Amino acid sequence: MKKILVVVSLALMASSAFAAKYGSAGCGLGSMIFEGDQTWWKQVLTATTNGTSGSQTFGITTGTSNCDSPAPLKVSQVQAYVEANKLALANDIAKGNGETIMNLSKVYGCSNTADFGKALKSNYRSIFSNADASSVEITNSLNSVASTSCNTNI
Amino acid sequence: MKITFFLLFLSFSAFSQDLPSLSKDITWQRLVHYKPTLFGVESEADNDKFFLSKDGKTHPLHELEKTVEAFKQNNQSAICRFPARYIWLSKILGLPAQSFKECTEFLVFSDKLQAKSASLIFSSYYINTPASAFGHTFLRMNRHAHGAKKEDRTELLDYGINYAALMDTDNALIYAVKAIAGMFNGVFTSVPYYYKVREYNDHESRDLWEYELNLSQAQIDLMVAHIWEMSQTNFDYYYFTENCSYQILAMIDLVDPKFRLVDRIPFYVIPADTVRAAVEEEGLVIEKKFRPSALTRLEAGTKEMSVKELTLVKNLAADPKKCESSLKDLTTSAQQATILDSAIEAMDFLFAKDLLLEKGQKRNDKHELLMIRAENPEISKDKEYKVRKDMFPDQAHRSQRVGLGHGYSAGEGSYQTLSMRFALHDMLDPLPGQPPFSEITFGDVGLRLQQQDYHAPRKLLINHLDIFRVKSYQPVTPWQQNFSWNARIGMGTLRDESFKDQLGSTIELGGGGTVGLGQNQWNLLTLLSKVELTQQDQFAHGWRMAAGPEISTRFVFSDHLSLGLVTSYKWRHYFTDNDFSSTAFQRGGEFRWNMNKTWSLFMKTDWYDIKSQTNQWSELGFYVYY
Numbered sequence: 001m002k003k004i005l006v007v008v009s010l011a012l013m014a015s016s017a018f019a020a021k022y023g024s025a026g027c028g029l030g031s032m033i034f035e036g037d038q039t040w041w042k043q044v045l046t047a048t049t050n051g052t053s054g055s056q057t058f059g060i061t062t063g064t065s066n067c068d069s070p071a072p073l074k075v076s077q078v079q080a081y082v083e084a085n086k087l088a089l090a091n092d093i094a095k096g097n098g099e100t101i102m103n104l105s106k107v108y109g110c111s112n113t114a115d116f117g118k119a120l121k122s123n124y125r126s127i128f129s130n131a132d133a134s135s136v137e138i139t140n141s142l143n144s145v146a147s148t149s150c151n152t153n154i
Numbered sequence: 155m156k157i158t159f160f161l162l163f164l165s166f167s168a169f170s171q172d173l174p175s176l177s178k179d180i181t182w183q184r185l186v187h188y189k190p191t192l193f194g195v196e197s198e199a200d201n202d203k204f205f206l207s208k209d210g211k212t213h214p215l216h217e218l219e220k221t222v223e224a225f226k227q228n229n230q231s232a233i234c235r236f237p238a239r240y241i242w243l244s245k246i247l248g249l250p251a252q253s254f255k256e257c258t259e260f261l262v263f264s265d266k267l268q269a270k271s272a273s274l275i276f277s278s279y280y281i282n283t284p285a286s287a288f289g290h291t292f293l294r295m296n297r298h299a300h301g302a303k304k305e306d307r308t309e310l311l312d313y314g315i316n317y318a319a320l321m322d323t324d325n326a327l328i329y330a331v332k333a334i335a336g337m338f339n340g341v342f343t344s345v346p347y348y349y350k351v352r353e354y355n356d357h358e359s360r361d362l363w364e365y366e367l368n369l370s371q372a373q374i375d376l377m378v379a380h381i382w383e384m385s386q387t388n389f390d391y392y393y394f395t396e397n398c399s400y401q402i403l404a405m406i407d408l409v410d411p412k413f414r415l416v417d418r419i420p421f422y423v424i425p426a427d428t429v430r431a432a433v434e435e436e437g438l439v440i441e442k443k444f445r446p447s448a449l450t451r452l453e454a455g456t457k458e459m460s461v462k463e464l465t466l467v468k469n470l471a472a473d474p475k476k477c478e479s480s481l482k483d484l485t486t487s488a489q490q491a492t493i494l495d496s497a498i499e500a501m502d503f504l505f506a507k508d509l510l511l512e513k514g515q516k517r518n519d520k521h522e523l524l525m526i527r528a529e530n531p532e533i534s535k536d537k538e539y540k541v542r543k544d545m546f547p548d549q550a551h552r553s554q555r556v557g558l559g560h561g562y563s564a565g566e567g568s569y570q571t572l573s574m575r576f577a578l579h580d581m582l583d584p585l586p587g588q589p590p591f592s593e594i595t596f597g598d599v600g601l602r603l604q605q606q607d608y609h610a611p612r613k614l615l616i617n618h619l620d621i622f623r624v625k626s627y628q629p630v631t632p633w634q635q636n637f638s639w640n641a642r643i644g645m646g647t648l649r650d651e652s653f654k655d656q657l658g659s660t661i662e663l664g665g666g667g668t669v670g671l672g673q674n675q676w677n678l679l680t681l682l683s684k685v686e687l688t689q690q691d692q693f694a695h696g697w698r699m700a701a702g703p704e705i706s707t708r709f710v711f712s713d714h715l716s717l718g719l720v721t722s723y724k725w726r727h728y729f730t731d732n733d734f735s736s737t738a739f740q741r742g743g744e745f746r747w748n749m750n751k752t753w754s755l756f757m758k759t760d761w762y763d764i765k766s767q768t769n770q771w772s773e774l775g776f777y778v779y780y
Contacts (some may be wrong), residue, residue, distance in 0.1 A: 077311075081257055085310070085348050088356065091498050094524040095491075095534035103348075113305075117533065124528035130271040131521035132512065 078107060078142060083135040090128055096121035104142070111152035119149035156306045169596040173222065176246065177215040184408045185239055185243055185380065187389075188214055200339075204387035206232060225249055230256045235386065238379035238408075260382050267313050269295035269374050271302075274439075275546050276429045277354045278589070289360075289425040289547070291399045292316040293406075294347055300440055310348040315381055317342050317401040319391035340391030340401065347572050355447050356426055358504055363547055365432055368373040373409035399428040406432065420554065424577055426547045426587070433548040439638040442546055446539045449504070452499040452633055453491075454539060462606075463493060464632060470497035471504060474523035481526075491532035497523060503633060505755070506748070527617065542586075550587030551751045552779040553577040559756070559775025564768075567605040571617060571773060574599050581625065581708050582716045582746040583779075584754070591668070593640075595623035602647070604655075615655055620644030627680045627708070629670040637666040638680055646692065648761045649738075649769060658690040659695070664704065676710035684722065693728055700724040700738065719743045724754065752779050 010083050042144025082089060096117045105113040118126065120142075127133075127141040179647060186204075197204070204210075206224060210217030221239055224232035226249070233240050234257035244251060249682045254260055273294040293315040298307045319338035331337070354360040359406040369377070384405075391397065403415040418431035428583040434441050447456065456464060469492065484490050501520055502509060508516040545547070557573040576597035579588045600617035622643045628636040642662040647655055664681035685701045704722035710715070710778040720743070744758035759772040 073201070073779045081311070081346075081348065084346070084352055087502065088352065090524055091502070092521075094496060094498070094527040096532075096533050097536065099310060100348075102305070103308045121528055121533070125525065129523065130522065131517045 014070045078104070079135055079139045081107065082139050082142065086135065086138070089138075092117075092125060093124055105150070108146045108150050109152045112144070112149075112151045116146070117148050119145055173218050174215055175217040180411050181242055181408065182214060182218060184404065185242065185383075186210070186214060186217055186476065199387045200390050201387040203235075206236075206384075215557075224248065232259065234260055236383055238376055238383050241376050241379055253477075260299055260379075263344075263385075264375075264378050267295045268297050269313075269378050271296040271300035272367050272369055272374060272430060273375060273407075274367060274406070274432050275350070276363040276365070276425060277307060277350075278361045278363065278547060291402050291425045291428045292350070293373075293402055294364070295344075295381075296366075300368060310346070310351060312347045313344045314347045314350045315342065315344050315402075315405075316350075316497040317398045323512060327598075338391040340397075342381060342401075344381070344385070353443065355445060356502065357510060359447040359449040359506075359713065360502065361447045361450055363429065364443040364445060365408065365429055365439045365548070366441040366443070367432070367438055368440040369409060376409050377405060380405065396725045399425045403428050403431060405579040406438075408466055423696055424553050425579075427553065429546075430550070430552075437731055439548075442543075442548075444539060444541045444546070446541075447631065448499065448503045450539065451495065451537075452503050453631070454537075455496045455499060456632070459496070467495050467496045467500055470494065470523065471500035474519055474526060477609070478526055487530055488532050491527070491534065493528060493532050494523070494527045495534055497528060500633065544586040547587045551579075551584045551748075553579070555583075555777050555779050557756070557775055557777040559773045561773030561775075563772075563773055569605060570603040571775065572601045572603075573617075581627070582718050582744060582756075583746040584678060584713070584751060585676065585710065591626065591628045591678065595620060597621065598623065598644075613655070615647055616645065616657060618644060618646040620646075627678050627696070629667040629668045629675075629678055631670075638666050638682065640664040640684075646686075650764050651767060654694055656690055656692060658688040660686055660688045662686040671707065671709075675708060677706070678708045680704075680706045680708075682706075682766065684724070686724075695729040698726055698728050699725040714748045716746045716748070717743065718746075736765060737755040737763075753777070754779075 002032070081104065088098070089100040092100045097114075098117075101152045102113055105116050108116075109114045115147060123141070123145050127138055127145065129137070129141075164626075183195070187198040189198055194212060197206075199740060205217055206220035207213065207216040210220065218423070221232070221236065222243065225240055225243060225247075234254065237257065240249075240252055243249065254264075268706075273296060275292050275294050277290045294309070294312050296302075296307070296309070296312050297600060298309075314354070315711050319340050351362070354362055356672060371579075378610055384401075387512070389401070395722055400416065400419075402418065407413045407415050413435055415428075415431045415435055418434055419427045435486075447736035456467060459467070466477070466480060466483075469480065474497070481490050481493065484493065501516070501523060505516040505520075508514045509520055538763060554577065555575040557571070559571040561569050561571060563569065575595060578594045578596065580593040580595060598618065598620045600619075602615045602617040604613045604615055620642060621643070624642075625638075625640040626636070627638045631638070640663070642660065644659050645659045648658050662684060663686070664682035664684035666680060668678050668680040671677035671679050682704045683701070686699070688698045688700070689696060690698070702722060702724035704720065706718065706720040709717045720740070722738075722740045724738045724740075726738060727733070728736070740760065740762050742758065744756060747755040749755065754777040756777060757772075757774050760770065762769045
């Protein structure tokens with residue numbers, strides 16, 4: 001329990017660092033897909049010419065991505081994860097189960113994924129307090145739910 | 155002086171390992187991406203940083219000598235730049251095993267991936283851009299060992315390894331030229347798999363097909379090291395040959411000298427061919443998985459619903475606040491949860507862009523809907539999406555096709571045909587693994603050997619030479635009302651008496667709608683308005699315009715039998731005066747017996763009424779997919 005509190009407070013620091021580094025646009029899916037505003041002919045061409053997902057829109061250079069935290073499966077990853085998976089995560093939390101919850105639970109190192117999912121569900125209103133909740137706010141709420149409802153087997 | 159001596163000694167001892175023959179080793183050739191050319195070999199890598207020797211691009215031996223020399227000197231900068239070369243060479247030359255502890259960046263990279271296994275991922279066609287039937291392939295480096303249980307997987311957090319062109323122009327013409335001439339830089343990138351899932355599955359509604367590979371940890375380590383090497387360089391990106399799929403296959407080939415994935419594909423690569431190449435490599439693919447798109451999930455969830463339930467889902471997706479009360483008609487909270495879950499999926503699919511960009515009223519509606527769902531105590535269960543085994547893309551027929559036929563025309567006697575198609579699929583070809591409502595043809599040539607009369611020699615004619623033919627006949631469903639369209643650019647023999655056997659160049663466009671016929675989801679009825687413009691010097695002003703309606707049907711009776719029927723009427727204009735009196739009325743049908751994935755029999759017949767004169771052609775023949 002102590003450990004998780006340390007981890008979560010680290011995460012809070014990390015998430016505010018994230019916000020400062022990436023600005024309000026963040027590195028969310030929307031900003032990536034529509035960055036550079038793909039014109040129709042480009043879409044058709046990319047589609048017809050072997051469907052490369054143009055790295056202009058989705059390319060993140062190895063190891064240097066701004067949306068990519070350097071270490072894997074760390075709590076500092078949560079915000080990047082929340083930003084990109086916002087829609088799917090909100091759906092899964094409202095339903096109390098789903099792949100985004102399972103993966104999130106792994107990031108926190110929870111051994112009680114099903115209970116964690118239920119706890120997230122009952123906290124839906126506080127996690128997604130309004131339609132425009134930012135990934136920083138969501139991440140902070142997730143961290144606090146994790147700090148009370150997540151068993152880490154340590 | 156001493157150093158020179160030392161180097162001499164080193165190079166001598168290096169040669170003692172028989173470097174000339176080692177430089178011809180398949181793994182060395184693959185590590186540096188050498189390809190045979192007219193004058194020897196050349197590496198496909200197009201960046202000096204990828205070579206230690208100045209002439210390394212064309213001299214495998216020189217590159218190997220320099221590499222061995224650097225490694226024997228324990229040159230850390232070279233080892234960190236080329237960890238895969240080191241892993242491979244150290245075993246052969248007996249160099250000490252490396253933990254790469256001085257290679258900070260490489261370690262950060264391999265630590266990020268934590269790869270224990272790899273999957274080949276294929277994203278199928280983009281429903282709104284049917285021409286993307288070619289799909290896309292990339293690798294996923296998995297944190298789980300292959301065959302791991304579901305709860306031990308964190309696939310969303312795994313990394314996708316993607317090879318793509320860096321596009322650097324907004325000009326369509328420059329873009330097309332650069333794409334074909336290989337003037338874009340192709341680079342390797344790594345991105346968390348969740349981006350790919352959100353992009354393909356949710357935003358573009360494309361299904362993802364995952365092929366888990368049977369590779370050892372040593373092979374995975376070599377692959378990760380080579381991905382790192384590759385991410386330091388760039389390649390000229392050729393859209394049809396050295397494209398995403400080609401490089402991904404080469405990456406798999408590297409880790410086992412026995413693998414021949416690249417050799418299994420034609421010189422131009424279609425992503426669907428890559429998954430077939432992987433499956434054909436014996437023992438390589440151990441598990442196939444399917445990750446359904448937003449639309450697939452929505453349709454699967456609502457397929458069995460009553461009209462009343464479907465209406466409820468639609469209303470909730472359109473205005474959750476207003477329709478919440480009607481949920482009370484359902485007795486149990488479980489029933490309500492099922493309806494709500496489908497409404498969430500419907501909303502995500504119908505308003506994908508607004509929701510993603512977090513703008514407009516829809517995001518507030520979605521928030522309302524999710525709050526209603528969160529109030530409902532039911533926990534959704536994990537859903538398994540069953541998909542027919544033969545619907546996986548590796549099960550598709552091959553994209554190249556040749557045909558031979560024998561025909562008879564009422565006015566002209568018998569004739570023989572030979573046809574050749576480079577890619578990819580038409581509406582009557584075997585359906586498994588292919589886009590079921592589209593035709594995508596690139597490069598289709600048909601020749602006809604025509605009997606003129608009994609005494610004259612036979613005449614060889616070009617029946618058609620189509621550069622490009624596309625049809626998208628997506629039927630209207632409760633969830634999507636897509637516009638149907640077709641396009642064709644090519645040449646063909648004119649059917650008219652006055653321009654008989656002349657070639658005309660045609661651009662054709664059509665637009666309309668498609669409905670499904672009956673219970674069989676593959677049966678279609680399509681109504682289009684078509685316009686075509688034909689160039690032929692013998693026309694009064696060199697051009698002819700034609701327009702009119704076309705009605706067509708496609709019936710799929712079984713996995714092996716399909717029938718296409720078409721009727722069209724066109725008014726033609728030769729740009730002379732206001733004369734639209736010339737008309738063409740066509741009826742035709744084609745029956746296809748797809749015996750297996752390689753052989754098909756066809757039987758087709760066409761009637762053309764041109765200026766009240768009827769011509770009829772009937773033809774019987776076979777196709778071979780290869």
